[in-house]
Amino acid sequence: MINDLDQILSASAKRMKRSVIRELLKMTQRPELISFAGGLPSPESFPVEQLKQVVVEVLDTDSARALQYSETEGDKRLREILVEKYRKEGLNININNLIISTASQQALDLIPKIFVNPGDKVICGLPSYLGGISAFATYGADLVGIELDDHGMRPDLLEQKMQELQRKGQKPKFIYVIPDFQNPTGICMPERRRLEIIEIARKYNVLIVEDSPYREVRFSGTPQRTMYELDSTGQVILLGTMSKIFVPGFRLGWIVAHEDVIDKLVMAKQNTDLCTSSFVQKIAAKYFDKGYFEPNLAKTNAMYKEKRDAMVEAFHRFMPKGVKWTEPEGGLFLFVTLPEYIDAEDLFKIAIEENVAFVPGTVFYCNGEGKNTLRINFSFMSKELNIEGSRRLANAIKRMIKE
Amino acid sequence: MINDLDQILSASAKRMKRSVIRELLKMTQRPELISFAGGLPSPESFPVEQLKQVVVEVLDTDSARALQYSETEGDKRLREILVEKYRKEGLNININNLIISTASQQALDLIPKIFVNPGDKVICGLPSYLGGISAFATYGADLVGIELDDHGMRPDLLEQKMQELQRKGQKPKFIYVIPDFQNPTGICMPERRRLEIIEIARKYNVLIVEDSPYREVRFSGTPQRTMYELDSTGQVILLGTMSKIFVPGFRLGWIVAHEDVIDKLVMAKQNTDLCTSSFVQKIAAKYFDKGYFEPNLAKTNAMYKEKRDAMVEAFHRFMPKGVKWTEPEGGLFLFVTLPEYIDAEDLFKIAIEENVAFVPGTVFYCNGEGKNTLRINFSFMSKELNIEGSRRLANAIKRMIKE
Numbered sequence: 001m002i003n004d005l006d007q008i009l010s011a012s013a014k015r016m017k018r019s020v021i022r023e024l025l026k027m028t029q030r031p032e033l034i035s036f037a038g039g040l041p042s043p044e045s046f047p048v049e050q051l052k053q054v055v056v057e058v059l060d061t062d063s064a065r066a067l068q069y070s071e072t073e074g075d076k077r078l079r080e081i082l083v084e085k086y087r088k089e090g091l092n093i094n095i096n097n098l099i100i101s102t103a104s105q106q107a108l109d110l111i112p113k114i115f116v117n118p119g120d121k122v123i124c125g126l127p128s129y130l131g132g133i134s135a136f137a138t139y140g141a142d143l144v145g146i147e148l149d150d151h152g153m154r155p156d157l158l159e160q161k162m163q164e165l166q167r168k169g170q171k172p173k174f175i176y177v178i179p180d181f182q183n184p185t186g187i188c189m190p191e192r193r194r195l196e197i198i199e200i201a202r203k204y205n206v207l208i209v210e211d212s213p214y215r216e217v218r219f220s221g222t223p224q225r226t227m228y229e230l231d232s233t234g235q236v237i238l239l240g241t242m243s244k245i246f247v248p249g250f251r252l253g254w255i256v257a258h259e260d261v262i263d264k265l266v267m268a269k270q271n272t273d274l275c276t277s278s279f280v281q282k283i284a285a286k287y288f289d290k291g292y293f294e295p296n297l298a299k300t301n302a303m304y305k306e307k308r309d310a311m312v313e314a315f316h317r318f319m320p321k322g323v324k325w326t327e328p329e330g331g332l333f334l335f336v337t338l339p340e341y342i343d344a345e346d347l348f349k350i351a352i353e354e355n356v357a358f359v360p361g362t363v364f365y366c367n368g369e370g371k372n373t374l375r376i377n378f379s380f381m382s383k384e385l386n387i388e389g390s391r392r393l394a395n396a397i398k399r400m401i402k403e
Numbered sequence: 404m405i406n407d408l409d410q411i412l413s414a415s416a417k418r419m420k421r422s423v424i425r426e427l428l429k430m431t432q433r434p435e436l437i438s439f440a441g442g443l444p445s446p447e448s449f450p451v452e453q454l455k456q457v458v459v460e461v462l463d464t465d466s467a468r469a470l471q472y473s474e475t476e477g478d479k480r481l482r483e484i485l486v487e488k489y490r491k492e493g494l495n496i497n498i499n500n501l502i503i504s505t506a507s508q509q510a511l512d513l514i515p516k517i518f519v520n521p522g523d524k525v526i527c528g529l530p531s532y533l534g535g536i537s538a539f540a541t542y543g544a545d546l547v548g549i550e551l552d553d554h555g556m557r558p559d560l561l562e563q564k565m566q567e568l569q570r571k572g573q574k575p576k577f578i579y580v581i582p583d584f585q586n587p588t589g590i591c592m593p594e595r596r597r598l599e600i601i602e603i604a605r606k607y608n609v610l611i612v613e614d615s616p617y618r619e620v621r622f623s624g625t626p627q628r629t630m631y632e633l634d635s636t637g638q639v640i641l642l643g644t645m646s647k648i649f650v651p652g653f654r655l656g657w658i659v660a661h662e663d664v665i666d667k668l669v670m671a672k673q674n675t676d677l678c679t680s681s682f683v684q685k686i687a688a689k690y691f692d693k694g695y696f697e698p699n700l701a702k703t704n705a706m707y708k709e710k711r712d713a714m715v716e717a718f719h720r721f722m723p724k725g726v727k728w729t730e731p732e733g734g735l736f737l738f739v740t741l742p743e744y745i746d747a748e749d750l751f752k753i754a755i756e757e758n759v760a761f762v763p764g765t766v767f768y769c770n771g772e773g774k775n776t777l778r779i780n781f782s783f784m785s786k787e788l789n790i791e792g793s794r795r796l797a798n799a800i801k802r803m804i805k806e
Contacts (some may be wrong), residue, residue, distance in 0.1 A: 004608070005663050008576060010542070013517035016670040022475070043467035044741035051470075064446035067652040069456075072425070087729045102505055102654075105677040114416035114539075135674040138516075139413070205407070249470040249503075260408050267419040271538040274508045277680055278652035368669060 011118065012138055020363045021130060027352065034389035035357040036376040039183065039332055041244055042307075045300040047070055047292060051247075054286045062282055070278035072270045073262075074100025074254070078285040082240070082254055087145040091229045096259040099266060103251040103274045104213055108132045110239065110255070111209055112139040113172070114264045121165060122170040123206075125153050127335075127373070128170065129183040129362030133212060143366035144172065152189035153177055155196040162204045172239075175206040179227055181214035181331025184375035186362045188329055191224055198231050208236045214331040216245050216297060219305035221329035234258035242284060244332065245297055250280040302381055304332075311378045311386040317393035321402050324350055325376075332379040335361065337370040342400050347374070356392035414521065415541055423766045424533060430755065437792035438760040438781040441733055443474055444647055448703040450695060453582050454650075455690045459607035461682075469685040475673045476665075477503025477657070478684035484691045484702075485643070485657055494632045499662040502669060506654040506681045507644040511535045513658070513675065514577070514612055514640065515542040517564030517667045520587065524568060524575040526609075528556050530738075530776070534587040535579055535614060546769035547575065553755035556580055558599040565607045577610040577640075582732025583631055587767045587778035592734055594627055601634050611639045619648050619700060621733035622708035637661035645687060647735065648700055653683040707735070714781045714789040721797035723804050728779075735782040739766065741775040745803050750777070753802055759795040 006014075018280055024037055058066050073079065078094050086093055101107045108131060110295035116122065118140025124133060126145035133143060144165070146158050158175070165172060177197065179189040189197075201208050210227045228238040233256070255265060269275075285292060311334065314329050319325070322339040336358075338344065342362035351357060361373025376393075408755060409417075427440055461469050476482065482498050489496055504510045519525065521543025527536060529548035535545060547568075549561050560576070568575060580600060582592040593602075604611045613630045631641040637660070645655035654728060658668060672678075714737065715730050722728070725742040739761075741747065747763035754760060764776025779796075781789055 005667075008518060008610070009667065010516065010518050010520050010523075011657075013667050013671065016517075016667070016674065018670055019673055022673070040472060045472060046466055046470040048462050048466045052459050052462050055462070058456050058765075059451050059455050059458070063449055063451045063454075065652075067449040067650045068446060069443060069646075069651045080795075102676045106675065113413065115411060115413050117413050117415075120413075131674070131677065138671075138674045152652055207411070233641075243472075247470045247682070248472045249468075251676060251680045258408075259725050260784075264408075264412065264419070267421055268416065268541075270425070271419065271534070271541045272509065272512045272675070273505045273654060274534065275654070277654045277683060279650070280680060280682065291604045312786070 001040045004269070010141065012013045015138055017134070019130065019134065021359055024357070026357060027357070033352070033355045034381060034385050034392065035371045036378070036381065037357045037359050037396070038380055040380045042303065042379050043295070044303060046247060047296045048367060050287065050292045052281070054283055054290065058282045058286055064230055066279050066282040068278060070275045070281070072266050072275050074276060075278065075281035075285055078281050081285060081288045086256065089229065090225070091226065092232065092254070097256055097262060097302050099255050099262050099269065100276050100281060101253045101255055101269070102273055103243055103253040104211065104239050105131055105135070106272070107239045107253055107255045108135040108211070110265050112141060113268050114134065115173045116141045121170055123158070123161070123172050123175040124366060126183065126367060127184050127227055127361055127370055128366065129175060129178055129329055130363055133192060133366050136176070145218040145366045148185060148187060149192045150187065152179060152182065152187050155193065155200060156222060158197065158200050162200060162230065166204065169188065171204070172206050174209045176209045176211065177227070178211045180212055181217065181328050182226065183331070184333055184359070184361060185335040186326045186328030186333045188221070188224060191230070193381065194224065194227050194230050198227060198235070201235055202233070210236050210238045212239055212242045213244050215249060217301060217304065217332065218330035219301050219308060228256055244259060246284065246293065249305040252276065252284055253281055277300045307378045307383050307386055310383040311376070311390055314390035318391050320394065320398050322401065324346055332377055334378060336374045336376055338374070338397065339401065340372050341402065342397070343371045347396060347400055351393060354392040356389045356396065357399040358393065411800055414543065415421050418543065420537070420542055422533065422537065424529070424762055425761060427760070428758070431625045436758045436760055437784060437788050437795065439781070439784065439792055440760045440762050442780055443783045443784055444651060445706065445782050447706060448699070449650060450699045453690065453695045454686070457547050457693065461685045461689055462656055469682050471681060473678045473681035473684070475669050475678050477679060478681060478688055479764065481684045481688040484688060489659065492629070492632065494659070495635065496659060500659055500665060502658050502660055502672065503679050503684060504648040504656045504672070505676055506615065506646055506656040507642050508534055508538070509675070510642045510656055510658045510746045511538040511614070513668050513671045515544055516671050518576045519544045524573055526561070526578040527769060528580065528585065529770060530587050530773055531769065532581055532614065532762055533766055534720050537770050539579070540718030544576070548769045551588060551590060553590065554596045555582060555585065555590050556600060558596070559767050560602060561600065561603050565603060569607065575608070575609050577612045579614065581614045582625070583615055583627065584620065584731050586617070586734070587728045587736055588738040589734050589736045589760070589763060591624070591627060594633070597627065597630050597633050601630060601638070601709070604638055605636070613639050613652045614680040615642055616644045616647050617734040620704060620707065620735065622711060624732035631659055640664060640685055641762060649687065649690070649696070653687065655679065655683055655687055709788055710781045710786050714779070714793055717790040717793035717803070721794050723797065725804065726800060735780055737779040737781060739777045739779055741800065742804065743775050744805065745800070746774045747777045750799060750803055754796060754799040759792045759797045759799065761796065
């Protein structure tokens, strides 16, 4: 039976690939190796003592609900808290515009589930978050990449592509963007760029999926308004998560959208996991209600700023000529561009010899480009290891540079 | 834009329906109403004091891992514990045969994701668990129902249907069964029946999905071997969950299967939610390691036995002639069959007047039959309310009985 497995798999299963990052991470378990490959928050950001207090309080006061099945839409109090936060920013939403998801990845699965038929076009950045691209591809989405510049997705190329698709009678299902500190580049779209993208989406009547895990992980510069707020017509679906600002191990995220879209997402989620853990939702709600969120986030961002600064400084000090990198105002990543003749996958092998690891950028390009790019995480390792790892990485690059 | 929503939805989204049970439950929120409609464990089964201790210990000793992202396959210790439990029963499995899922519903989503193309046949019981049927249908499965008798799915009808499909050149993707205390009927398949179903599955080279949420919720009679163990060829995929034996609000389940199937499920899960909450997995593992699981389960089952006994006794006392019901040795449900001329949806309205609620059985029939059946939960309400609710339900039925 099981020998025939390939014959009985669905088309969807045949499209699935093992995550390259996941396989790479297995190679980077040696203790002497400095890994910039993952996208993990620092454990120093976890508010352990406050959590102990909050969990005991939840179990003392609300165990019958915290341990039971709960509503598919999510815990009412937690949804109110998140809606209130957005309303303070200026978003005109209410509780019917927000559903809790089992972290952002579930949102990235539910959205193609309700929108994508095999062969449908989906627009994404070149490069763009691998977990998003990969989830869309599972549903048979045909990904169309649009190059970025220093301000994010290029509107001229987007417009050109939309015209081209229109001529062929094709309408993409949505444009996938990560406007704040994009994964992998760290780029934050200024408001003007956001508006340009929204205008094109409106002109061609296409949804925007605004994936926003890093929005609040900002160390410097001015917060930009969400595309959801700038649009205000229900054209944008906004994704948020606790994973980078609170606790990734809780698997807590949310989707903000027009309530007709939320309604469909609720049905899809019901078939997918019934509801997100009531326990972690109650803990999160209590944590916010006690006012613990903001101070811990401020502390975390101050720590990340130091780590980024240390890394950027080390890059300036150690990197040979011809290497470029982004210097983001937030998020978890720098993106490095090497001279065109260097393939980051070759560099990876040499870097491992130098005891430093990263993710080759090509995995983030749906068209297979980006061979000479790499993603560097600065949030997980200590400041000191960020410096030492940068030195090692520069040494590896120097071994490949032609003078 | 959002006015065109129906036009841009996927085929999958168009197949989704709001859960009937969910809508019914909204009607049953009045405090004076006794609801047998849900499928909730009793909050008295939640080990609150032990959890407080365990959670604090996890946070004190293992917070950096318990609050971080974790492996898609699941927490290693938790997987070891579950494998060890099954090995003691006689299953020949190792850690590569088990993946943690975000409760059983995720398993019921991942399995069609990797096997079902639109139009593929899937065999299920008449009746069968709504959440399973509904998840399969989302992927376009064409459900083929097989009637049950007192021992579960009828092998004669299954064989007949398999022959019929074979003649048409159709091979079902899998046979979906819930051998232990089936939802909704409460029926437990004896070993002989299990073997008959396995034999047919082998003959026609079709997978079996053995959904087993209630297996350990047994109050009397003899435990039956799992179909996974009885088969031993990798033809069976076994689903388990903590939801009925520990804490539903944790959203923790697992899948046992041939490691090639697990490998595909890992890829599918990665696109779906990356990993199940590390926090609740660490808590569950610690809870087992401290030996808290078995005594709490024994206490819970003793409580459920009392509740079932009270209800069965009340049924014997109050029900008019012509009403039949199952008297299961475990699980959470009785299944009631009314005289054929009574439609349970009509009865539902009268029952609501009598301040008692249930789920009309027809929602569990993929072919729309079962109009004269209903599902009754006995785990959530107290013993006293089980008796009083049975009295009210009998009154409602009497109002519809033709003498």
